[in-house]
Amino acid sequence: MVKADMLLKSNNIFDGVGDKPFAGAIAIAGNKIVDIGDAEKMKAYAAGGARVYELGDKLVTPGFVDAHMHYFSGIFMTSKYMCPVFDCKSETECADRLEGFAKEHPEFEQILGIGWQISWWGEGAALPTRHSLDARIPDRPVFVFSADGHCMWLNTKALKKTGTTPETTVRFGEICKDENNELTGTFLDMEAIAVPSSMAFSISADEMKALFLEFNDKLSAAGITSTTDMAVGVTSDGDTLGYQILKELEDEKKLVVRLNLYPGLGTEPDTAPADGLREKYNSDKVRIAGLKQFVDGVTYTFTAALLEPYANNPSTKGKTFFPYETYRDCVLRANENGYGVRLHCIGDAAVKLALDVYEESRKAGGDRPGVRNGVEHIEALRPEDIPRFAPLGVVASMQPLHVTFNDNEKVLAVGPERAKYQWPFKSMLRAGATLAFGTDFPVVTFDPIPSLHAAVTRTNAEGKQMGSNPDEKLSLAEAIKAYTAGGAYAVGRDASLGTLKAGKLADVVVFDRNLFGIDPREILDAKVEMTLMDGEIVYEVKNA
Ligand SMILES: [Zn+2]
CATH class of the missing domain: 3.20.20.140 (Metal-dependent hydrolases)
Structure with missing residues (x-):
């Protein structure tokens, strides 16, 4: 008797080894794939008591690996603590949006925003300065990231918090100053924003x-x-x-x-x-x-x-x-x-x-x-x-x-x-x-x-x-x-992940349709229906 906890049956399994999907099944026991093959060969697992998932034409693939993500900053940048200003067309519009956000959130000790980009503000737009923020939010530190996260714009209160002075230098990037050698509140590129960005997030x-x-x-x-x-x-x-x-x-x-x-x-x-x-x-x-x-x-x-x-x-x-x-x-x-x-x-x-x-x-x-x-x-x-x-x-x-x-x-x-x-x-x-x-x-x-x-x-x-x-x-x-x-x-885990093979960890995705059988434009309409990580169902569309 061959034993498995679950059996995923589909007409379209893309194992990542071959170049097209095949009809068959995947047997999973614990956190591992124990077998994969055509339906006939895999029948024995169902007989052995495995939970069977009949997936029809739905595409089954290995779990996706995002090889380059900014997990931590991405989470913060898209969280409720951030006021998005991507669609604002000027410094004034950004500052107004942030002021509204600050009023809505008296509980936030600092006001955070993201999404300014002077190339989106029309020809000749200048870098924003602390003055526009000071005029609207003088009492709490304000930290605003550029759209790509490479630059920052601060009010005076936030500048003070960072301890930056006109004498502070960086090896590359720039801490901007005006003609009177005073800080403008704008920091350009990764090394310059190291200190302000580390202070922007002060959640527990x-x-x-x-x-x-x-x-x-x-x-x-x-x-x-x-x-x-x-x-x-x-x-x-x-x-x-x-x-x-x-x-x-x-x-x-x-x-x-x-x-x-x-x-x-x-x-x-x-x-x-x-x-x-x-x-x-x-x-x-x-x-x-x-x-x-x-x-x-x-x-x-x-x-x-x-x-x-x-x-x-x-x-x-x-x-x-x-x-x-x-x-x-x-x-x-x-x-x-x-x-x-x-x-x-x-x-x-x-x-x-x-x-x-x-x-x-x-x-x-x-x-x-x-x-x-x-x-x-x-x-x-x-x-x-x-x-x-x-x-x-x-x-x-x-x-x-x-x-x-x-x-x-x-x-x-x-x-x-x-x-x-x-x-x-x-x-x-x-x-x-x-x-x-x-x-x-x-x-x-x-x-x-x-x-x-x-x-x-x-x-x-x-x-x-x-x-x-x-x-x-x-x-x-x-x-x-x-x-x-x-x-x-x-990421150095190809021995245990990345393809659907016996012996590998059971990280598996089921799509709501066969992506190989549709016009490429239609890919955008596809949805994930089930995700397994380490042999556990970590996402499932109910009643799919
Ligand atoms: Zn990156």
Whole structure:
């Protein structure tokens, strides 16, 4: 008698090994897949007493792995503590919105907002200043993040709280001052916002835990069974309170998603801070998966590092945050000590630097099994760098929905010639590289469905082609694999996750229809109907 706890029967099982779905069943016992195969072979499990789920034509896939998400900041940025100002068209409109939010929430000790972006405020718009906020909310600190989370705008009360003075300096980014050398309240880019962003969130551990629980349920409902937190700072630290709360949730058996944490790599070749974290957080569901660092910024502020000047600003080509040697020394030490590194690289100069560094590390230490280095984003690169990923074992980590974001800003930034290589999904696969998909949430939604749609169509939701290289679109099988097996590889868990195979952990998603049998445009209408993580049903549409 063959025993299993449950048997998922479907006409469309996509196991992530083959290229199309097949009719059959998956047998699950405890937290593992014990068998998978055609219906005939699997009959014995039903006879052995397994709970049978007849799923008809519904598509069954491995659980989704978001290979690049900002779990902690994403939760806060989208929480009830934040006033969204994305749709405001001027500084005044933003400040008015925040004033209204402050009045509605007398219980909040600080007023938090997100979503300003001067490029959305019309030509010639200036950076916002503390004065407009002071005039409306003088009595409580106000912290307002830019839409991409890279910049901040504070009132005077918040500025005082951060202890920033006109003499405070940062290595990159800017703490803005006016012509009288007074702080304006605006902080530009990651290092500059390190202090204010750390002070923006002052909620209790209990409130934080409640936010995590609520958010994790949303991930389950979207079919995400593993995700990541990529550090947002450049220093060698992690969100220790956040890590602590996740561990508590795991201990209390309330964690419905696996968390792969990437604290900052830092700028010194020293993994002692990470070693301390790894010692504490190294369980099945909450683990330090590697380290993260920024090589450059973003194109719209011309802080992405290009090899040749910007097409829309020939006076600059941006530059990498730190010199080559800093990255080399830190990555070599991290790899040597068993940490894969994920490097944020938007421009072609940044991608080249990352590959050069990984190549040096490979020469020094050979192939270290389980140490997975990655290049993140890849919005521009030299075509000759595409074939370098596979032999170096470097993961190409991209976020398909970004193709549809900001319209065709990338084409403007780098010009049509270089734009041919923006987000080169298909070229990477052709060159044998491992592709890992994610969202960079909160930059775009964590829901994998719009990302799958963007990956297979390279169009926006309205069907408009985005970017200048539609040939980089993928088949649905390739896109799902990048979002499951590719992600599992990137976080170093491909031995136990990422495909539906006997012996692997039972992280499984059931969609309400067969995505392989519909027009790609219809993917956007699909919904997740059931999610299993570790053999447990963590999400289910009732009466489906
Ligand atoms: Zn990111």
